[in-house]
Amino acid sequence: MKLKTVILAGTALAFAGSTAMAKDMTIVSWGGAYQASQKAAYADPYVAENPDINVIWDESSNEAVAKLRAMNEAGNITWDLVDVVASDAIRLCDEGLALEIDPDTDLADAPDGTKASEDFGDLLVSECFIPQIVYSTTFGYRSDVAEWNGKEPDDICDVFDLETFPGKRSLEKRPINNMEWALLCDGVPKEEVYNVLETEEGQDRAFKKLDSIKDNVVWWSAGAETPQLLADKEVVIGSTYNGRLFSLIEEQDQPVKMLWDAQVFDLDGWIIPAGLPEDRLAMVKDFVKYATDTQRLADQAKYISYGPARKSSAPLVGKHADLGIEMAPHMPTDPNNAKNTFLYNYEWWADYRDDIDAKFQAWLAQ
Template sequence: MRQSLTSASRSLLVATSFLALALPASAAENMTIVTFGGAFESAVDEAFLGPFSKENDVTVVREQYDGGLAKLRGMVEAGNTTWDLIDLESNDAITGCDEGLLQKLDTKLLGDTSDFIEGAVLPCAVASMVWSTIYAYDTSRLTTAPTTIGDFFDTAKFPGKRGVRKSPKAALEWALIADGVPVAEVYDLLGTPEGVDRAFAKLSTIKNDIVWWEAGSQAPQLLADGAVTMTMAYNGRIRTAQLDDKRPFEVVWDGQVYDYEWWGIPTGAKNEAVAAKFIEYASSPDNIWKLSNYIPYAPPRSSATDKVAKDVIPHLPTAPENFKNALQVNSEFWADNLDSINNRFLNWLGQ
C-alpha cells in the first residue's frame, strides 16, 4: 500500500474525519456528487438522490468522471475540494484512504453492520452495490451463442471486433482465464512476472480486433452500432439497454469479474455533513436494496436481497446461476500494482 501524501494531508484527514457527521442537514443545503454517470447515475437518482434531496431540502449537483484519483488528488493537494461525495471503484477507495484523499468513515452511520457482505465496509468507504464486468453480444448478429470467456478470445469461431475497456483491470484476468487458468489461481499467477507476461500474450491474440472504450455508456452503444461482435461491459448497462432500448443483447456470465462500488467523502469536502447524511440514508437496510430495482446491481447487505423485485434477482451478479465461475476483483492487488501494470499496458498499446 502507498503511504499518505504528507503529514499535512494526514492531519487534514484526522481533522475532517466524520466522527460526528450524522447531524441533520439544514434547509437548502447543497451536495456535489461525482459518479460514473449514465444508467448508474440515473438509477441512483431514482433510488436515492431524488427522495433524499426532497426529504432533506438538499440541492444535488452532479458531476461525472471515468474513475481514477488524479483529479481528487489535485483538489486535496490544492486545498480546494469541490466534491462532497464520490463514487469509487475498490482499488481507488483503498488507495484514496491510504493517501488521505478520503475521510475516515464513522460506522455508526451504518447501524448494525453484521449483515454487510464480507469486505463491504472499508475504513474510508462503504459499498453501495455489487457490480460485475461481463461480456455481451447481439443475438440478432450471431447464429451461434458464445458461452465462455474463451469464446471472447476466439475470433476464428466468432469473427468480429471486441469491445474492451481501456484498462488492464478485468482484461488481464480474463486473458488468464481464457488461457486455462482456474479463477481461484488468477491473482496468484498475475502476481508474478510470468503471469503478467502470459496475460499480455493472450490479450495480444485479439489486440488487432479490439475497440477500446473508456466510459461505461460506450460499451452497449458499440454493440448496438454493430461496431463490435462482443463487448466487455458492466452488467447493469447491458440490462438497461435490454429494457429501455429493447436491444436483443445477451449476457455471458462465465468468468464475470465482480466487485463492490463505494461511497466516500473526499478530504476537505465543503458539505461533508450532508454527504454523511446521504451515506446513512442510502446504506440503510430500508433503502439500500432500492437501487437494484432500477439497475441490476446487487445490494451489499444480505438482509436486503429478499426485498429486491423477484424478476430482477436473476439478473444480479450474485444470482446463483450467474455466480458459478465468478472472480472477485482483488482490490488490494490492484491498489498495489495498478500503476506499474498500467504503465506496461500503455506501452503495450503503443507497440
C-alpha cells in the first residue's frame, strides 16, 4: 500500500514536472557529424544554462523545404528551428515559409561591439537566413594511383584531363557546380561564367565539356558517396563537401588528398519557420542568439572542418576536439586553400535551376 502510494506520487510528480517545466524545442539538421558538432558546440552548453529547455533533434534538413511547405499548408508547424543551405533559405523566404529577421536585434554583437550585420557581412544572403558555416564543394583524389606516374592533380581542369589522370571521377547528380567547372575548364573567365551559362550556346558548351568525361563519371546524390567511392578505389577523383573529405583523410587515414582549386563556397545556416506562436518564437530567438555568437561558431570548428560564418570567429578557431590537430589549415577559408575559389551565384540559380535541371537530366539520360 505504502509502496503503491510512493510510486503514484512519484509518477504524478514526474508528470507534473515534465509538463510544467521542460519546454520542447525541435531543431532540424542534417544528422551525422555535422549535427553532432552543433549539439556539442551550441545545444549542450545552452541546455546546461537553461535546464528547462528540452532539445529534440530531427534529421530532415535535406527535405526541409518540402516538409515546411506541407506543414504550412496543414497549418501545423511542428519545427522550431531548421538548418538549411543558403539556396533553400532563399526559396523558403520566397515562399513566405521562413521568418524574416533583423540581424542587429536578433543576433548577438561581436565581442568588440561590431554589429552582427557587419560581422556576417555578405553572407547574409537572404532576409530570413542566419549563417553558421562556410563550406565548400571541392575535389579529393587518391594519392596512390600508379597510372598517374607520380603526378598529382593541382588544377580543377585536371578533373577533365583523362590522359594525364586516367580513372573514374565522381560528380554530383545535379547541374549546379558541374556546369561552372566545365565552363571554367573550357576557357571561360571566372567572372563571365554565369553570363555564358545564361545562353543556349553556353549551356551546350558546358555539356560538351562534360561529355568528354561522361563515360568515366559515377554520379552521386548523397555527400557520403564520394568518400566511400574513394576509399573503395572505385573512383580516383571525386567532388564532395570538404568536411567529408577531412574525415576521410584525417579521421580514417585514407591515402586521399585535397584538390582545393576552384572550390565552390556555399553557406549553411538557420531559418526560423514563419507562423510560430509567440512563446515558442521567443524561446527559439533566445537560442539562436546564443548559438550564433562569436564563441559558439568558433567552437563548432573544433568538431568539423567548416569555417565559421562570422569574421570575428576566425581568430578563435582552435584544435580538433579528439585528434588535437590545428583546424585552421583544414578550413576552406584558409588563405592557402582559398587561392582560387568560386562563388556560387544563388540568385542566378534560383532563376535558371528549373530550366537547366531539365536539360541536365535529359543529358544524363541520353
